[in-house]
Amino acid sequence: MDAAVSQVQIVGLSHVNAVRGALARDPAALPCPVQVLHMLSAVPSRRFVVDEDGAPQLDPGLRATVRAVADSGKLVFSQVGGNTHHFFGLMRHPQPFDFMLPERPALALDDGARLLTCGYVRAALRHMMQAEFDMLAALANATRAPLCHLESPPPISDNGYCERLLPASFQPWIAQGRRVAAPALRYKLWRLHSGLVAAECHRLGIGFLPCPPDAMDEDGFLLPPYWFDPLHGNADYGALLLRQLAQRIRRTDAPAPPAHG
Template identity: 45%
Template sequence: MGLVEPVRPFDFRLDENPDLPLADGVEILPEGQVAAILDRAVQAEIAPILKALKAIAGTEIWHLESPPPIFSNDHIAQYLEDRFRQDGKVPRVSAPAFRYKLWRLHSAAVRRLCRDLAVRFVPHPTQAVDEQGFLLPKYVPANATHAAASYGRLQLEQLDELVSTQGKPRDHGDTPYRDLREIAFWSRSVARIPAGNVDPVADFPFRVAPAEKVATAGSCFAQHIARHLAQSGYNYYIAEQPHPALGPALARDFGYGVFSARYANIYTSRQLLQLIQRAEGMFVPATDVWEAPGGQGFVDPFRPTIHPGGYGSVEEMRTDRDRHLAAVRLMLREMDVFVFTLGLTETWVDRRDGAVFPLCPGVSGGQFDSAIHQFLNLSIDDVRNDLNQSLALLRGIRPKLKVILTVSPVPLKATASIDHVLTATCYSKSVLRVAAHDVADTHDNVGYFPSYEIITGNFNRGAYYADDLREVRPEGVSHVMRTFFEHVAESGARPNLTADRPTPSAPIIPAARNAALLECEEELLEFDRVMAMRRDA
């Protein structure tokens, strides 16, 4: 595939391996356009064959991935078939990286076709490729377009192993594992395929059409999802709009467009529930206002970082909060799809009425009072009940609402529990993951999307985390969004795979904010300060 350069040369950046070289002096196309070309070719050339085989075979069909590309251009030029020659002359052979990228996209297109047709896709034998993904020389024949017979023997050995260990057991009768899909087996769906192609979604319960209004809320990682939706053809719904005089930069500084309304990060299930209750006039917290740090102005206790520098007066804060809650009410009535990313189980609560705060009082406004403020680490029953109550309220307003639940893969910045921050993170994410799964399983039109598993899965060998082991790298975000669009998008929308890739001229972002400009109140936590506050509680 792509052995010789096209009449009008081009190249593209492969998102699963963005460091592969690009050709000089040629047109650079978006990956999505090249993928669409290959999708069309696969549908025209391979789909009819597989459909015909399924119609007559009467048994399971397996499709073998095409062999990996040959690295050597000299070898290809020497053995190029006559059908590729132009007036008897050998044309210019395309660059190895270009051929590799085309092969990866073609394999992805065939894999999708196989999934749609319930055909088992068998990846190439991993021991047949070098570290760069090219066919090892010992499997290269005196041919430009095929692999050697020794490669075929590897494939037969691979098939024999699949049949004997993961298909119907030989001479041992049937087991419940006999007819399971490829995704049920670790070796076939995780260990033996490239990390960028791991797809942990089985059957998502619904699709989202480009015209449907999609709203988002949640923790810091949810901002990635919001940005990709906004840039990828979806009807990303912003209920709380800035005045035009602010301009884009100032509007973002004041929290506009980060989510569908200016609620800032919603870390916990309890915070989401109480936001809905406050917007609907069902709950008025005892805590009304906090003094800004240093006594300079005032902040909203439930959005302490939304107004840089604090409000000039209590009345100004209340007016802005009323405007915000009105926008939330509008969002609840207009959205067709709601994407919520769960981030934490740890929170701080007002003992008087149970109101929860996004930050510990005293960190970004207000004063910590152990007689009023209490640390709370939500249990799995707490999270389940919060989500069930939130869904009941949402469906009462919008009966046909679709809800997508995800869990943030970002570890805790600090813990106010007595545990090590690593075990505290494991507890928090485990509770959120199980609760989200349980709720999705018991409600119609609620789906769990595994962004957490994609980033934290050992298949990527930690490559999706930055050096601080918390920040998620752009490659990880792109993997999440590729998978999201593959299973959730109805049609007409593809992920913008460069949304998190900084441009060469982009300024260096301070460490408190990652390259994707995430706004995270959790970054304000000072571990020793929070621990001291808890000891006083």
């Protein structure tokens, strides 16, 4: 049986803000102390990963913070990366593209876009995700505690809302006349991204926790009560995540069933 959980660390980038907001409203949402580490606050230079002897390692200061809490009895949850699919396809490309997602072949296609194969788009997205994979590996190398990555939230279906709440980094594209891509394309890219992250987690021996089903509508988009901006869930979404983490903690703390025979 795993040791009882006495401490939780949540390590990541902007997606940790939803959890922070939820904890500010309900500090006792988890049955044990929790430490939320925003990597950008710890490493303003954004050089989160360094190479040591050919292996990705966290920035030394961030690594020391993770290791300041003993691995015994600790659970670590990752929210590193999570937005590469948005940088890849949140905005409609000057040469529009689309593709068919094999598991959802009925999803709409853009008649005015170049149709690419799913494999081609997946390979291009995966190439952009190497920094995410390096952060996952570096976090795994920083601790021997059980580590589980949280899936990034689903896309928002309302393009008007997305354009009104675009983060500053996307505003120059609006000035160039680009607009938010069709919801179906953004959904397909999110599914490719999640599949790639899940596969990398499996390769690294990291758990992967899908986003809360209660946060999604029947088409798989994020429900309006959980919207913050086109990239992130809000504090209510963070509360759903904390509920998932609390369930994981309870499962870890549960006594093993008695042996039979």
